[in-house]
Amino acid sequence: MAAARRLKRVAVSQPGFLTLNPKVGPTDLVSSRRKRVNKNKKKNWNKYSDVQDVEEFLEDVRHQERTTGGLLSEKSDDSLFFLDVGQPKKVEEKEAAEPVKGKKRKGKSSRPLRIDLILQHDSRVAPPKDVLAYQKPNAKKLRRAAERAEKLAAKGVVPRSKKRLLNRPVVDRTSKKTETEANNNPERDFYDIWGQETKDLGEPWYLQQTRKKLVKRPEKLNEKPSVLPAVEVIAPGGSYNPDFFSHQELLREAHEVEVKKKKVEDKIERQLAYNKEDTATEETILREQVEGLVEESEEEEEKEDAPKEDGEEVAVGAIAVADKKTERQRKREKAEKMKEQQRLAERRQTEQQQQLFQLRSIKTSIKQQEEKTQVRQKRRKAKEEAQKAQPRRLGKLKFQPQDMEVQLSDELAGSLRQLKPEGSVLMDRFKSLQKRNLIEPRERAKFKRRLKVKYVEKRAFKEIS
Numbered sequence: 001m002a003a004a005r006r007l008k009r010v011a012v013s014q015p016g017f018l019t020l021n022p023k024v025g026p027t028d029l030v031s032s033r034r035k036r037v038n039k040n041k042k043k044n045w046n047k048y049s050d051v052q053d054v055e056e057f058l059e060d061v062r063h064q065e066r067t068t069g070g071l072l073s074e075k076s077d078d079s080l081f082f083l084d085v086g087q088p089k090k091v092e093e094k095e096a097a098e099p100v101k102g103k104k105r106k107g108k109s110s111r112p113l114r115i116d117l118i119l120q121h122d123s124r125v126a127p128p129k130d131v132l133a134y135q136k137p138n139a140k141k142l143r144r145a146a147e148r149a150e151k152l153a154a155k156g157v158v159p160r161s162k163k164r165l166l167n168r169p170v171v172d173r174t175s176k177k178t179e180t181e182a183n184n185n186p187e188r189d190f191y192d193i194w195g196q197e198t199k200d201l202g203e204p205w206y207l208q209q210t211r212k213k214l215v216k217r218p219e220k221l222n223e224k225p226s227v228l229p230a231v232e233v234i235a236p237g238g239s240y241n242p243d244f245f246s247h248q249e250l251l252r253e254a255h256e257v258e259v260k261k262k263k264v265e266d267k268i269e270r271q272l273a274y275n276k277e278d279t280a281t282e283e284t285i286l287r288e289q290v291e292g293l294v295e296e297s298e299e300e301e302e303k304e305d306a307p308k309e310d311g312e313e314v315a316v317g318a319i320a321v322a323d324k325k326t327e328r329q330r331k332r333e334k335a336e337k338m339k340e341q342q343r344l345a346e347r348r349q350t351e352q353q354q355q356l357f358q359l360r361s362i363k364t365s366i367k368q369q370e371e372k373t374q375v376r377q378k379r380r381k382a383k384e385e386a387q388k389a390q391p392r393r394l395g396k397l398k399f400q401p402q403d404m405e406v407q408l409s410d411e412l413a414g415s416l417r418q419l420k421p422e423g424s425v426l427m428d429r430f431k432s433l434q435k436r437n438l439i440e441p442r443e444r445a446k447f448k449r450r451l452k453v454k455y456v457e458k459r460a461f462k463e464i465s
Contacts, residue, residue, distance in 0.1 A: 065124065065125050066122075066123045066124055066125055067124060068124060069124035069125070070124075224436075225392075225436060225437035225438060226388060226389070226391075226435070226436040226437045226438075227388045227389055228389055228435060228436050230432065230436070231432070232432070234405070235249070235250050235253075236250075237249055237250025237251070237406075238250060238405065238406070240412075240413055240415070240416055240419045241412070241413075241414060241415075242412070247409070247412075250404075250406055251406060251408075251409075253404065254404045254406045257404060391434060391435050391436075391437060391441075392437050394437060394439075394440035394441070395440035395441060395442075397440070397441040397442065397443060398441065399434055399435065399441045400441065401431070401435075402423075402427065402428065402431045403423075405422040405423045406422075407420075407422065
């Protein structure tokens with residue numbers, strides 16, 4: 001710090017140094033003799049360090065750099081002074097040949113506005129060098145990769161990326177691109193702009209890479225969840241003036257539905273039924289409570305004695321140890337085991353040889369098995385087709401069909417004026433959506449009142465009553 005300050009003082013004291021501040025001379029920048037203070041302590045560094053002269057010198061240098069682009073002492077005389085000899089003749093001739101005011105001369109450059117001149121950068125100092133602009137991310141890694149590639153290229157090894165580029169099919173650049181057909185060409189293909197299909201206007205690979213090609217719709221989404229029609233037509237018996245037989249057929253179907261419901265209710269009642277005469281009394285309750293008390297105490301005593309005897313037998317049985325087999329017994333068992341394996345192998349071989357004479361019966365059995373398989377497949381397929389017309393189980397609730405809209409014989413009307421509407425269109429559409437597996441069966445949310453309702457009689461009502 002002291003050495004740098006000493007050098008700056010020497011530079012200021014030189015006779016060639018110029019300052020732009022007229023009040024401050026070169027000799028004034030050199031400070032007088034300072035008080036000698038111990039600088040070994042850190043607290044005295046800023047307290048007794050007079051850097052005013054250095055700051056003034058640096059500020060003057062910065063001022064010269066901003067205004068002139070460098071120190072005046074280093075500038076040449078040609079850059080600082082010029083010789084004024086008046087305006088040249090060409091300039092005077094041009095001024096005399098100027099056209100009338102109001103008409104702009106062709107090719108004359110427009111002067112910048114005053115506001116633009118104010119906002120311009122007036123400093124002559126060059127902008128600092130952007131170090132980050134010259135830095136490259138992973139430069140060391142890339143340099144090593146380049147060196148490694150050079151070594152491999154010297155050995156004749158081709159990288160995988162370059163090998164893939166070499167193996168790419170060659171594109172014929174000489175072939176002409178397909179030109180767009182003119183709109184007034186009568187032989188062009190018909191294209192419906194309002195249709196669902198989109199017209200491919202490029203190569204498939206290009207459309208796929210640019211994400212302009214639509215994703216192929218799965219075939220499963222094109223299948224309907226049910227084969228039932230959206231609107232089911234009621235039977236002929238449901239007309240306002242139906243035929244007698246068709247109306248009776250509709251009544252019979254409604255009767256069968258009601259009979260099934262009745263059977264289900266009767267079955268539940270039978271399962272929950274009990275004999276009302278066979279009810280418990282105080283005497284039967286007391287008898288059940290007292291029954292078996294004496295016998296149970298005797299049985300418990302017998303059970304307490306029995307485990308002791310069993311335990312003794314178990315203990316005696318545990319002491320007994322199996323006799324050790326002799327070498328002769330082991331050899332005999334091994335020979336019998338080998339004989340049994342050989343006998344089974346011979347039997348298996350005999351059965352395989354006998355199957356050669358049973359080829360006809362085996363073919364017959366295979367043919368019968370294939371026929372049974374085909375029958376089962378047909379039955380399974382028919383069952384699947386039948387299930388398509390039935391509602392599936394989509395939720396925790398089971399589909400409950402809507403009640404049939406039937407009018408009795410005495411309720412039939414002779415005309416549309418006297419016809420009484422049956423059912424609800426909204427409920428019919430709602431059940432149709434459930435039946436076609438578009439929505440799951442639902443129940444209406446039960447309203448549960450949390451607060452108790454309080455009834456208060458108004459004063460006006462009391463006066464009337």
